[in-house]
Amino acid sequence: QVQLVESGGGLVQPGGSLRLSCAASGFTFRHYWMYWVRQVPGKGLEWVSAINMGGGTTYYADSVKGRFTSARDNGKNTVYLQMNSLKPEDTAVYYCAASWRFIRATREEEFDYWGQGTQVTVSS
Numbered sequence: 001q002v003q004l005v006e007s008g009g010g011l012v013q014p015g016g017s018l019r020l021s022c023a024a025s026g027f028t029f030r031h032y033w034m035y036w037v038r039q040v041p042g043k044g045l046e047w048v049s050a051i052n053m054g055g056g057t058t059y060y061a062d063s064v065k066g067r068f069t070s071a072r073d074n075g076k077n078t079v080y081l082q083m084n085s086l087k088p089e090d091t092a093v094y095y096c097a098a099s100w101r102f103i104r105a106t107r108e109e110e111f112d113y114w115g116q117g118t119q120v121t122v123s124s
Contacts, residue, residue: 022096
């Protein structure tokens, strides 16, 4: 059974930091690109980041570039999203996703696997 379980969300003040984690199981984690995608209330999904199988290549949306960093630990089957200098507009449900290929998708069905999401709220 494939599972992607996100954790680390919560309430943080503007300018603060959070680190999200996504623990994967049920598939060969090291063979997949891993992604973070977010959904702002009342809006569609926004592609946030991608990291390749080995972790040496990353891509980011312009809205988070320079503030967010993705990393992975293939020994622990876990991908991370370090979020710094958080802004109120970063408030969203953050989803972890996997695909065997690189994609800049904004629909759940375009990914091979999808997590349940974790809420991040940036507010004073």
